[in-house]
Amino acid sequence: MGHSVSSIELLSIVLLVSRILHPKTISFAFCQSDVNVNCIPSEREALIEFKGGLTDPSNQLSSWVGKDCCKWTGVSCNNRTGHVFMLNLRNSNADDLEGNGAMDALGGEIKPSLLHLNDLNYLDLSGNNFGGIPIPDFIGSLRKLKYLNLSGASLSGVIPPSFGNLSNLNFLDLDNDLGESNESDLRWLSHLSSLKYLNLKGFDLIKASGYWLEAVNVLPSLKELHLPSCRLSNLPSTFPFINFTSLQVLDLSNNGFNSAIPYWLFNISSLKYLDLSSNNLEGQLPAFESMKSMRKCNSSSLETLDLGYNEFTGKLPSSLGYLKNLRNLQLWHNSFQGSIPASIGNLSSLEQFYLGDNKMNGLTESLGLLSALVYLDLSENPWEGVVTETHFVNLSSLKELNFNQNSLNVSLVFNFSSDWLPPFKLRISDTFPDWFWGLNLQVDELDVGSNQLSGKVPNSLSFRESSTVDLSSNLFVGALPLWPSNVTKLYLNDNLFSGAIPGDIGEVMPSLTDLDVSRNSLDGRIPLSIGNLIELVTLVISNNNLSGEIPEFFSHLSMLWIIDMSNNSLSGPIPRSIGSLSFLKFLILNENNLSGRIPPTLQNCTLMDSLDLGENRLSGNLPSWIAKSMTSLLTLRLRSNSLVGKIPSDICGLSTLHLLDLSHNNLSGFIPPCIGNLSGMSFALDNITERYEGQMSVVTKGRQLEYMNTLFLVNSLDLSSNNLSGDLPGQYLDK
Numbered sequence: 022m023g024h025s026v027s028s029i030e031l032l033s034i035v036l037l038v039s040r041i042l043h044p045k046t047i048s049f050a051f052c053q054s055d056v057n058v059n060c061i062p063s064e065r066e067a068l069i070e071f072k073g074g075l076t077d078p079s080n081q082l083s084s085w086v087g088k089d090c091c092k093w094t095g096v097s098c099n100n101r102t103g104h105v106f107m108l109n110l111r112n113s114n115a116d117d118l119e120g121n122g123a124m125d126a127l128g129g130e131i132k133p134s135l136l137h138l139n140d141l142n143y144l145d146l147s148g149n150n151f152g153g154i155p156i157p158d159f160i161g162s163l164r165k166l167k168y169l170n171l172s173g174a175s176l177s178g179v180i181p182p183s184f185g186n187l188s189n190l191n192f193l194d195l196d197n198d199l200g201e202s203n204e205s206d207l208r209w210l211s212h213l214s215s216l217k218y219l220n221l222k223g224f225d226l227i228k229a230s231g232y233w234l235e236a237v238n239v240l241p242s243l244k245e246l247h248l249p250s251c252r253l254s255n256l257p258s259t260f261p262f263i264n265f266t267s268l269q270v271l272d273l274s275n276n277g278f279n280s281a282i283p284y285w286l287f288n289i290s291s292l293k294y295l296d297l298s299s300n301n302l303e304g305q306l307p308a309f310e311s312m313k314s315m316r317k318c319n320s321s322s323l324e325t326l327d328l329g330y331n332e333f334t335g336k337l338p339s340s341l342g343y344l345k346n347l348r349n350l351q352l353w354h355n356s357f358q359g360s361i362p363a364s365i366g367n368l369s370s371l372e373q374f375y376l377g378d379n380k381m382n383g384l385t386e387s388l389g390l391l392s393a394l395v396y397l398d399l400s401e402n403p404w405e406g407v408v409t410e411t412h413f414v415n416l417s418s419l420k421e422l423n424f425n426q427n428s429l430n431v432s433l434v435f436n437f438s439s440d441w442l443p444p445f446k447l448r449i450s451d452t453f454p455d456w457f458w459g460l461n462l463q464v465d466e467l468d469v470g471s472n473q474l475s476g477k478v479p480n481s482l483s484f485r486e487s488s489t490v491d492l493s494s495n496l497f498v499g500a501l502p503l504w505p506s507n508v509t510k511l512y513l514n515d516n517l518f519s520g521a522i523p524g525d526i527g528e529v530m531p532s533l534t535d536l537d538v539s540r541n542s543l544d545g546r547i548p549l550s551i552g553n554l555i556e557l558v559t560l561v562i563s564n565n566n567l568s569g570e571i572p573e574f575f576s577h578l579s580m581l582w583i584i585d586m587s588n589n590s591l592s593g594p595i596p597r598s599i600g601s602l603s604f605l606k607f608l609i610l611n612e613n614n615l616s617g618r619i620p621p622t623l624q625n626c627t628l629m630d631s632l633d634l635g636e637n638r639l640s641g642n643l644p645s646w647i648a649k650s651m652t653s654l655l656t657l658r659l660r661s662n663s664l665v666g667k668i669p670s671d672i673c674g675l676s677t678l679h680l681l682d683l684s685h686n687n688l689s690g691f692i693p694p695c696i697g698n699l700s701g702m703s704f705a706l707d708n709i710t711e712r713y714e715g716q717m718s719v720v721t722k723g724r725q726l727e728y729m730n731t732l733f734l735v736n737s738l739d740l741s742s743n744n745l746s747g748d749l750p751g752q753y754l755d756k
């Protein structure tokens with residue numbers, strides 16, 4: 022019996038604590054029960070007066086009218102006594118600087134009328150903008166406060182010593198967003214023995230440099246201590262007795278500490294997060310195994326260790342391997358040297374490892390065991406030795422590898438076997454690493470599309486049969502790279518490649534099935550040798566500055582399915598040999614200077630889905646055979662040419678047509694009345710999508726969507742700017 026009673030007690034303590042830890046829960050609970058209580062008139066007056074001091078540009082407090090102040094935005098009352106218990110006026114849009122953040126901010130004066138709220142437990146004014154006024158002294162007299170959040174509220178001055186009266190406080194967050202404050206001391210802190218959370222970021226505590234640790238040490242319940250950018254400068258090397266044995270988060274970054282790292286820090290067994298970055302800490306790291314023996318617990322709870330931007334020297338201790346729960350290890354910008362210890366392989370939870378900008382020269386094969394690793398930064402170190410696939414063997418989670426060595430001569434030898442398949446697919450940042458191009462790799466697929474990669478692409482990689490190279494949507498410059506023989510799909514579109522398409526492309530890459538070099542800055546003529554690419558299915562060279570005539574080279578390209586040469590400066594006639602492409606579905610030649618007639622040989626292309634010859638200088642009759650031979654046309658665009666003649670009434674038979682644009686020509690005669698019967702125009706979107714989905718399995722990557730969009734999202738008929746007579750059927754009049 023006794024046993025079960027005490028578990029119930031324990032449970033209620035846990036509930037209480039979790040309430041306090043999640044203030045929102047409290048607010049919700051009390052808001053709900055507000056229905057039965059009435060606001061106490063003197064407290065209502067106090068709130069009205071408080072509101073009078075505030076500026077409220079976007080009228081956040083518009084609900085602060087009427088009698089029942091317990092129903093006002095941000096106000097919660099105790100459901101039994103009716104006293105205001107909580108005032109939560111946090112500006113949660115504070116981070117949204119571009120949008121409403123500034124607009125929503127309250128400002129002005131914080132009036133001491135709040136002192137009439139006798140039961141105020143919770144005060145949150147964070148994220149507002151009080152324009153640098155000092156933290157009001159009177160807040161120190163709100164003795165019942167358990168939660169006080171003034172973070173990011175543009176308050177300044179000194180931390181009022183009267184805060185020493187807030188002995189019930191559990192949470193104190195004064196995170197100073199202004200980066201300027203007057204020198205505060207910390208003697209007031211000793212009375213706040215219930216504190217669980219303390220954040221004084223950005224307050225100048227230089228006066229407390231000599232005793233800040235003693236001041237904090239009387240707070241046995243402290244779980245989070247944030248004192249970054251406080252000018253503390255002195256981190257005692259010894260500390261006799263650690264009182265704050267529940268501490269989980271310790272942030273002492275950017276304080277100018279310039280000693281060795283004190284060992285007692287690693288004696289805080291509950292610590293999960295330790296940030297000492299951006300100080301001037303020096304010397305070697307401690308041997309972490311001593312931590313193990315000093316405590317009953319075998320392994321440290323540390324999950325984040327940030328020692329970046331200091332002046333540490335010496336080797337990385339092998340005992341790092343004892344920090345088994347580590348997920349984020351930041352050691353960058355120090356002077357660590359030697360090899361990564363083999364014990365690193367024991368850190369099976371490690372997700373981020375930053376070692377950039379040090380003096381390390383040795384990698385370890387056990388790096389390859391870090392199967393949880395997502396980000397690995399090995400940049401800017403004078404690495405030596407041989408890198409093999411073992412170094413990467415189990416890095417199956419790896420997403421980003423930074424191996425940039427801009428300022429260093431790296432003497433690494435990369436030795437990978439030719440059939441190695443990396444276990445990860447990288448997103449590589451910055452410039453594409455030169456060492457990568459230097460690898461003597463044979464790869465199946467190189468996919469680095471949609472990164473921010475820049476620089477030139479050398480031709481040194483080799484590929485196995487039927488491989489894909491996707492460098493699309495990057496910032497690559499220079500000549501179009503070609504790789505001999507084995508590449509079948511080459512996507513170089515959306516880059517900054519310039520110069521001509523290499524004249525020998527047809528000889529160098531005979532296996533190409535898909536070529537997309539669109540949206541670059543290519544000029545010159547279309548090389549004749551493309552006519553040798555007999556397996557070519559998609560040829561997309563649109564949106565460049567290509568000029569000259571389209572070669573008569575189609576007679577051997579019998580597999581072609583998509584031709585897109587739009588938006589170039591191509592001139593001359595449309596080649597007759599296109600008529601030999603009996604599988605052609607997309608012929609997109611718009612926005613060029615093509616002239617002459619539409620070649621009658623196109624009658625052979627009976628599978629055509631989309632014919633776009635718009636914005637050229639084509640002349641002659643609008644061919645009457647189009648509708649007879651291309652019976653499955655979805656879109657027909659011939660706009661802005663010099664076509665003459667009548668609109669053949671056969672067009673009405675194109676049952677799937679839903680984009681017809683013949684505008685800006687010299688067409689004459691009557692608009693065939695049957696044009697109102699074009700049934701494709703009335704298809705529901707889903708219906709058409711569904712019908713054509715199965716047919717377009719072989720379409721160049723990325724293009725598929727684009728063509729689909731044109732095909733399925735538009736239902737339109739444009740015959741304007743011709744010499745036509747007759748009326749459009751009613752349903753098109755407003756299109």
Ligand SMILES: *[C@@H]1O[C@H](CO)[C@@H](O)[C@H](O)[C@H]1NC(C)=O
Pocket residue numbers: 050051054057100101
């Ligand atoms: C008052 O609130 C508490 C805590 O939310 C709840 O347990 C209690 O039932 C409420 N009392 C009334 C009278 O609403």
Ligand SMILES: *[C@@H]1O[C@H](CO)[C@@H](O)[C@H](O)[C@H]1NC(C)=O
Pocket residue numbers: 111112113115147148170171172173192193194218
């Ligand atoms: C204080 O408010 C800010 C938002 O303005 C929030 O991010 C922070 O977590 C709050 N502090 C505490 C201790 O709840």
Ligand SMILES: *[C@@H]1O[C@H](CO)[C@@H](O)[C@H](O)[C@H]1NC(C)=O
Pocket residue numbers: 155178179202203
């Ligand atoms: C803070 O310092 C400024 C000058 O740096 C001074 O004008 C101001 O009075 C000080 N404020 C307080 C509260 O000490």
Ligand SMILES: *[C@@H]1O[C@H](CO)[C@@H](O)[C@H](O)[C@H]1NC(C)=O
Pocket residue numbers: 162182183184185186209212
């Ligand atoms: C507590 O408040 C009283 C009166 O406001 C003040 O005189 C006293 O100095 C305060 N105590 C501390 C520790 O700040």
Ligand SMILES: *[C@@H]1O[C@H](CO)[C@@H](O)[C@H](O)[C@H]1NC(C)=O
Pocket residue numbers: 214238239240241262264
């Ligand atoms: C530990 O904290 C308690 C409670 O605040 C305090 O009484 C005691 O002096 C502290 N011990 C040390 C060594 O600071």
Ligand SMILES: *[C@@H]1O[C@H](CO)[C@@H](O)[C@H](O)[C@H]1NC(C)=O
Pocket residue numbers: 260284285288315
């Ligand atoms: C760590 O704590 C143990 C007792 O908890 C103590 O004996 C030891 O001296 C402490 N070590 C350091 C470096 O403070």
Ligand SMILES: *[C@@H]1O[C@H](CO)[C@@H](O)[C@H](O)[C@H]1NC(C)=O
Pocket residue numbers: 318319320
């Ligand atoms: C400590 O190690 C022992 C044996 O290696 C193990 O049984 C025990 O569960 C470990 N304790 C903790 C807290 O990890």
Ligand SMILES: *[C@@H]1O[C@H](CO)[C@@H](O)[C@H](O)[C@H]1NC(C)=O
Pocket residue numbers: 339340341342343364367
């Ligand atoms: C790493 O783990 C192995 C076995 O799992 C153990 O023998 C070795 O001592 C560990 N090394 C460190 C530094 O933790």
Ligand SMILES: *[C@@H]1O[C@H](CO)[C@@H](O)[C@H](O)[C@H]1NC(C)=O
Pocket residue numbers: 390392414415
């Ligand atoms: C790689 O990791 C998997 C599980 O993540 C494990 O089963 C396998 O043994 C590891 N391989 C090596 C070589 O460590």
Ligand SMILES: *[C@@H]1O[C@H](CO)[C@@H](O)[C@H](O)[C@H]1NC(C)=O
Pocket residue numbers: 483484485486505506507
């Ligand atoms: C093409 O692939 C084959 C087999 O994968 C390989 O033996 C050959 O070396 C490759 N050729 C080139 C030029 O990479």
Ligand SMILES: *[C@@H]1O[C@H](CO)[C@@H](O)[C@H](O)[C@H]1NC(C)=O
Pocket residue numbers: 597598599600601602603622625
């Ligand atoms: C049209 O196609 C037929 C057979 O598919 C072929 O014999 C003929 O040469 C083609 N005409 C042209 C102009 O290519």
Ligand SMILES: *[C@@H]1O[C@H](CO)[C@@H](O)[C@H](O)[C@H]1NC(C)=O
Pocket residue numbers: 704705708
């Ligand atoms: C799909 O199109 C057919 C005509 O081909 C029509 O009979 C059918 O009702 C359409 N279905 C939907 C859901 O629109």
